[in-house]
Amino acid sequence: MTLQPVLYIVAFGMFIYGLMGLTGPRTAVRGNWTAAAGMVLAIVATLLTPDLQDGWLIALGLAVGTVLGVPAARRVKMTAMPQMVALFNGVGGGAVALTAWVEFRESAGFLDEPAYVVVSSLFAAIIGSVSFWGSLVAFGKLQEILPGRPVTLGAAQVPVNVVLVLAAVGCAVAVGLGARYEVLLVGLLVFATLTGIAVVLPIGGADMPVVVSLLNAFTGLSAAATGLALDNTAMIVAGMIVGASGSILTDQMAKAMNRSILSIVAGGFGGGALTEEVPAGGTVRSTSAADVAIQLAYADQVIVVPGYGMAVAQAQHAVQDMAKLLGDRGVEVNYAIHPVAGRMPGHMNVLLAEADVPYERLKEMDEINEEFARTDVALVIGANDVTNPAARDDPGSPIFGMPILNVDQARTVIVLKRSMRAGFAGIDNRLYFDPRTAMLFGDAKSSVGEIIEELKAL
Incomplete structure (x- = not known):
C-alpha cells in the first residue's frame, strides 16, 4: 500500500x-x-x-x-453564522457544478467515458448548481438582502418548478445519450440554477435553517458524485459524510418543528424580519427592571429561555452574571433550550457555553418542559415562536403542532423584548397577552444589566 x-x-x-x-x-x-x-x-x-x-x-x-x-x-458574529454557513456551503456546490462542466469540455463531451462517470458528473452538475443558487437565496433571506417572507408565483409555482426540473433532467439525458453539444450542458446548468432559485424563494424565513441544512446535504451528495467521476476517494467519503449528516440534521430539525420536509420545500411560512408590529386582542402588561429583580430574587426556581433576541443583543454574558447573583441567593437557575431556537441547531448552546454557563444547566426541551409547572419565574429573553401556546392548542395557527417550551405553565412569565414585533413565523405570540406574563421592553443586554444592578441593591 x-x-x-x-x-x-x-x-x-x-x-x-x-x-x-x-x-x-x-x-x-x-x-x-x-x-x-x-x-x-x-x-x-x-x-x-x-x-x-x-x-x-x-x-x-x-x-x-x-x-x-x-x-x-x-x-463573523454568532448571529450571522447561519448565513455564512449557507454561503460557504453554496460555494462548494458551485465548485462541483463547474468541475462537471470542465470535465465535459476536457473529455470532448464525455467521449469514451464510462457510464458511471457520465451519470455521476451530470448528477453533480444539477445538484451542485441547485445547491449553489439555492444557498445564495437562503443567504440573502437570512442577511435580509432579500425579503424574508415567501416570494411565490402562487398556483403556478409548483408547475414552474416541475418544468424547470424536467428541463434540467432532459438536458442531462440528452448529454448522457451521446449528444456532445456544449449548449446542452450550459442549458442544464441554467435550468438547475433557476430550479434552485425557484424552490428557495417561496420558502419563508422561519424555515430557512432547515433549508440551509437540506442544501448542505445536497452539496455533500454532489461532491461525492464528483469524487466518483474523478476517482477521488477523499471527495467520495467526505461528500457522503456531509450528505448523510446533513440529511439526518434536516430530518431532526423538521421533526422539531413538527413539519415534513416536503411541506417546507413546497413553500414555508414566515418572514419575521419584515413583519410590522401588529396589535392583537388582549392586554399587554409592562414591568420594570426593579420589579423583575424582586421576583427573581425571591424565587426558588428560575428557568431562562434564550432566543435569537439574546443572540442579537449579545446578552449571554450578562445573563450568566445575573444567574451567578441569583445562585448566590440560593435560587436555582436552569436554561431551557429549544432545538430550533435562534437560527441554527445548537445556536443557544454555543452562545451560553461561550459565557461559561455550566453545561449541566442547559436543559433540552424534553427534559425541561415538565419543570415549568413547578417554576416560580420563566425569564424569556428574545424567544418568540418556540414559546407560543398557539402551537399547542390553536389548530388554525400556522405553527400548530410544533413542539414548544411550556413557558405559559410557569407561575410568572417575564419576557425581555425590544417590541411586540412578531418572530420568524410572522404571527403574534399569545404568551405576551397571558395575565401571568409581564413585558420588559428594551435591548436584552441593557435590560439584564438593569436587573443586575437592582439585584445588587436588594
Whole structure:
C-alpha cells in the first residue's frame, strides 16, 4: 500500500472522530480542530497523486480560499453564522457544478467515458448548481438582502418548478445519450440554477435553517458524485459524510418543528424580519427592571429561555452574571433550550457555553418542559415562536403542532423584548397577552444589566 491511501484512511477517521465531537459543547472545539486537521491531511494526500498537473493553480486556489475564508470566519458574529454557513456551503456546490462542466469540455463531451462517470458528473452538475443558487437565496433571506417572507408565483409555482426540473433532467439525458453539444450542458446548468432559485424563494424565513441544512446535504451528495467521476476517494467519503449528516440534521430539525420536509420545500411560512408590529386582542402588561429583580430574587426556581433576541443583543454574558447573583441567593437557575431556537441547531448552546454557563444547566426541551409547572419565574429573553401556546392548542395557527417550551405553565412569565414585533413565523405570540406574563421592553443586554444592578441593591 502506498502512502496516499494510508493518509486518506487516517483523514477519514479524523473526519468521523471530529464529527462525533460536535455532538456536545464540551467536545465541539476539539471536534472542529480534529476534522480540520483531517481535511488538511486529505488535501496533502490528494497532492501526492502521480502526474498531478497545474500544481500552481491548486496552490493559488488554496491561497485565495485561505485569504477570503479565514478573516470572514474570524469576524463573523454568532448571529450571522447561519448565513455564512449557507454561503460557504453554496460555494462548494458551485465548485462541483463547474468541475462537471470542465470535465465535459476536457473529455470532448464525455467521449469514451464510462457510464458511471457520465451519470455521476451530470448528477453533480444539477445538484451542485441547485445547491449553489439555492444557498445564495437562503443567504440573502437570512442577511435580509432579500425579503424574508415567501416570494411565490402562487398556483403556478409548483408547475414552474416541475418544468424547470424536467428541463434540467432532459438536458442531462440528452448529454448522457451521446449528444456532445456544449449548449446542452450550459442549458442544464441554467435550468438547475433557476430550479434552485425557484424552490428557495417561496420558502419563508422561519424555515430557512432547515433549508440551509437540506442544501448542505445536497452539496455533500454532489461532491461525492464528483469524487466518483474523478476517482477521488477523499471527495467520495467526505461528500457522503456531509450528505448523510446533513440529511439526518434536516430530518431532526423538521421533526422539531413538527413539519415534513416536503411541506417546507413546497413553500414555508414566515418572514419575521419584515413583519410590522401588529396589535392583537388582549392586554399587554409592562414591568420594570426593579420589579423583575424582586421576583427573581425571591424565587426558588428560575428557568431562562434564550432566543435569537439574546443572540442579537449579545446578552449571554450578562445573563450568566445575573444567574451567578441569583445562585448566590440560593435560587436555582436552569436554561431551557429549544432545538430550533435562534437560527441554527445548537445556536443557544454555543452562545451560553461561550459565557461559561455550566453545561449541566442547559436543559433540552424534553427534559425541561415538565419543570415549568413547578417554576416560580420563566425569564424569556428574545424567544418568540418556540414559546407560543398557539402551537399547542390553536389548530388554525400556522405553527400548530410544533413542539414548544411550556413557558405559559410557569407561575410568572417575564419576557425581555425590544417590541411586540412578531418572530420568524410572522404571527403574534399569545404568551405576551397571558395575565401571568409581564413585558420588559428594551435591548436584552441593557435590560439584564438593569436587573443586575437592582439585584445588587436588594
